[in-house]
Amino acid sequence: MEESETSMREMIIGELTQTMQGLARGFAQYVPRLIVMLIIVLVGWAIAYIFKAITRSILRLTKFAKLSENAGATQLLKQAALPSSTELLSSFVFWIAWIGFILLGISALGIGGLQEHISRFFLFLPRLFVALVILFFGLLAASFFSRATLLAAVNANSRSPRLLSLSVRLILVIFTISMVFEELGIAEQTIIIAFGVAFGAIMLGLALAFGLGGKDLAREFLERRLTRERREVKENELSPL
Amino acid sequence: MGISLAEETFLTDEFLRQLIDVGEVDILIGVPTHNNAKTIEPVIQAIQVGILKCFPRERAVIINVDGGSRDGTSELFAGASISDFQHASKFQTLRTLHSISTQYPNGPEAGAALRTILAAAELLRARACVVMSPDSTTVEPDWIQRLTLPIYKENFDLVTPMYRRHKFEGLLMRNLLYPMTRAVYGCGLREPYAAEFAMSDRLAADFLATDTWSNDLGRTGPEMCVTTRAITGNFRLCQSFLGTKVPVEGASTDLVAAMRRTVGVLFSSLDDNFQLWSTTNGSHPVPTFGSPAQVSLEPVSVDRKRLREMFASGVSELQPVFRSILSSSTLTELQRIAAAEDGEAQYTAKLWARTVYEFAASYHKSVINRDHIIQALVPLYRGRTLTFIAENENASAEQIESSVECECVEFEGLKPYLLELWNGGK
Numbered sequence: 001m002e003e004s005e006t007s008m009r010e011m012i013i014g015e016l017t018q019t020m021q022g023l024a025r026g027f028a029q030y031v032p033r034l035i036v037m038l039i040i041v042l043v044g045w046a047i048a049y050i051f052k053a054i055t056r057s058i059l060r061l062t063k064f065a066k067l068s069e070n071a072g073a074t075q076l077l078k079q080a081a082l083p084s085s086t087e088l089l090s091s092f093v094f095w096i097a098w099i100g101f102i103l104l105g106i107s108a109l110g111i112g113g114l115q116e117h118i119s120r121f122f123l124f125l126p127r128l129f130v131a132l133v134i135l136f137f138g139l140l141a142a143s144f145f146s147r148a149t150l151l152a153a154v155n156a157n158s159r160s161p162r163l164l165s166l167s168v169r170l171i172l173v174i175f176t177i178s179m180v181f182e183e184l185g186i187a188e189q190t191i192i193i194a195f196g197v198a199f200g201a202i203m204l205g206l207a208l209a210f211g212l213g214g215k216d217l218a219r220e221f222l223e224r225r226l227t228r229e230r231r232e233v234k235e236n237e238l239s240p241l
Numbered sequence: 242m243g244i245s246l247a248e249e250t251f252l253t254d255e256f257l258r259q260l261i262d263v264g265e266v267d268i269l270i271g272v273p274t275h276n277n278a279k280t281i282e283p284v285i286q287a288i289q290v291g292i293l294k295c296f297p298r299e300r301a302v303i304i305n306v307d308g309g310s311r312d313g314t315s316e317l318f319a320g321a322s323i324s325d326f327q328h329a330s331k332f333q334t335l336r337t338l339h340s341i342s343t344q345y346p347n348g349p350e351a352g353a354a355l356r357t358i359l360a361a362a363e364l365l366r367a368r369a370c371v372v373m374s375p376d377s378t379t380v381e382p383d384w385i386q387r388l389t390l391p392i393y394k395e396n397f398d399l400v401t402p403m404y405r406r407h408k409f410e411g412l413l414m415r416n417l418l419y420p421m422t423r424a425v426y427g428c429g430l431r432e433p434y435a436a437e438f439a440m441s442d443r444l445a446a447d448f449l450a451t452d453t454w455s456n457d458l459g460r461t462g463p464e465m466c467v468t469t470r471a472i473t474g475n476f477r478l479c480q481s482f483l484g485t486k487v488p489v490e491g492a493s494t495d496l497v498a499a500m501r502r503t504v505g506v507l508f509s510s511l512d513d514n515f516q517l518w519s520t521t522n523g524s525h526p527v528p529t530f531g532s533p534a535q536v537s538l539e540p541v542s543v544d545r546k547r548l549r550e551m552f553a554s555g556v557s558e559l560q561p562v563f564r565s566i567l568s569s570s571t572l573t574e575l576q577r578i579a580a581a582e583d584g585e586a587q588y589t590a591k592l593w594a595r596t597v598y599e600f601a602a603s604y605h606k607s608v609i610n611r612d613h614i615i616q617a618l619v620p621l622y623r624g625r626t627l628t629f630i631a632e633n634e635n636a637s638a639e640q641i642e643s644s645v646e647c648e649c650v651e652f653e654g655l656k657p658y659l660l661e662l663w664n665g666g667k
Contacts, residue, residue: 066607069565148610148613150562151559151613153558154558155497238494238541238543239494240412240413240622241413241414241499
């Protein structure tokens with residue numbers, strides 16, 4: 001009885017020792033990988049910080065803040081209590097770069113199943129970058145064309161310059177956002193359908209509004225055009241030069 | 242005769258052949274046209290008589306540069322005969338008076354037309370190059386002499402015109418171009434933007450060699466570019482009284498286009514000539530031939546209600562644009578004037594000068610698209626026009642002159658403010 005108890009204890013100790021040795025071996029094998037990961041993450045942080053500084057300098061040199069102000073992005077950021085566009089973009093570069101390094105470090109640990117997700121993340125980065133570029137230039141175009149419409153409408157003495165300008169901005173922003181989502185591959189079909197429906201609704205609404213509400217205006221315009229009737233516009237009779 | 246490569250590339254072979262047939266000349270008169278069939282004949286006849294009357298011994302050529310007219314302007318130019326002109330038989334020619342015509346591609350463009358005229362003048366070694374507007378219905382033969390003699394006899398480089406105008410015509414000139422050119426460059430040219438003007442061979446060659454032709458402003462408003470070039474290039478300028486100027490009936494008076502080719506060019510010229518204008522103090526009168534600028538006072542009907550509406554709606558609708566361009570004090574003041582009942586608030590010359598300078602500085606800094614800045618000035622110009630008309634409704638010629646002078650003084654007085662804005666303040 002005593003013998004069997006002794007042998008059992010030895011077996012347990014033996015198993016425990018083996019497990020502990022296995023764990024120690026595993027840990028011993030894992031520690032260098034962990035150190036490698038930590039090194040990658042730390043070096044990555046430094047590199048990401050350098051990237052951030054370089055990006056900030058380039059953006060300042062290229063007067064990106066002014067471009068962003070023209071695009072109306074600065075105003076949007078202010079309203080959302082976010083930092084300046086230059087700061088935001090350089091921080092974005094920092095985080096993308098650092099997350100990239102962190103994932104690289106994690107992949108160095110050799111944990112099965114994570115590799116696929118990490119490589120998917122890296123494949124997603126170019127699309128994210130393109131989507132951001134589309135968003136920026138889309139907002140820039142929306143701001144430019146809405147202001148051009150506003151100025152042209154005011155100088156032509158149109159009745160609702162702001163409405164026209166807002167419509168142009170809205171159409172371009174919707175168009176830009178749908179392009180961004182399509183580029184990111186987020187709910188692609190839904191976005192395309194939603195865009196089609198929204199765009200169609202706007203166009204139908206405008207057609208109805210102008211067709212019904214502006215029929216007199218349209219008739220007046222056509223009559224003036226076709227009969228070449230000159231408007232009595234005294235203001236235009238004063239030659240500015 | 243030296244033909245540079247640049248000239249060879251844009252003058253057509255046919256036009257070059259015509260120029261070679263003409264040979265060297267003393268005076269070249271260029272007439273840029275585009276669908277000017279209604280007015281071209283009397284202009285050409287007046288030019289022909291002007292040359293025969295005043296320069297019978299000089300070799301002269303009239304060149305029509307057409308931007309693709311579809312109303313037979315070129316044919317009318319070719320067929321215009323001096324015999325149709327009253328008293329034409331009095332004048333006899335000692336030289337052959339050449340008339341040639343050419344078309345430039347890509348539609349009407351003032352820059353392309355002037356470039357062709359100047360290149361022809363350089364090739365033909367003309368001492369004086371006169372540019373005549375094809376729609377000056379009141380043109381007289383003496384205009385040629387008045388424009389050419391200062392160059393021919395007095396060695397001036399640029400002769401700009403002065404006209405007898407109605408007191409409410411040419412208000413952009415009186416309210417902005419003249420006061421600002423005078424204040425900034427110290428040069429009191431009454432018509433910095435000239436439809437008719439004359440240039441010496443020196444100025445023509447210098448201007449032809451500039452890169453004006455490669456930018457939009459140079460292509461659309463080369464006349465204003467010539468003036469700023471002459472002022473900043475230290476050329477000798479003078480002005481000559483021509484006669485009555487009447488706007489052509491039915492002619493386009495697109496205010497935005499007029500602003501682009503005049504105010505746009507003036508604002509743009511400030512960028513390149515900061516050293517010159519920032520150190521210029523006061524202004525000096527420009528030598529003037531003939532009587533000073535005159536105004537006619539016939540009553541005209543102006544739709545002030547519409548002007549007021551356009552000004553008020555412009556100030557209200559363009560607020561987001563003005564916030565990028567104007568200082569808050571100027572914008573507040575403008576909003577107050579726009580909101581006031583008719584006649585209760587005036588857009589004073591001082592506030593106008595301040596507005597224009599803030600626009601000029603914003604244009605320099607490109608706070609928004611530069612063309613948008615020029616377009617945004619249009620409703621405010623309407624506001625100033627309204628006040629000018631109201632203030633001078635019953636004014637005499639002297640009072641109009643005094644009002645314009647006061648405006649110039651305001652612009653000159655506020656020049657330090659422009660410099661402050663230029664150097665970073667707002």
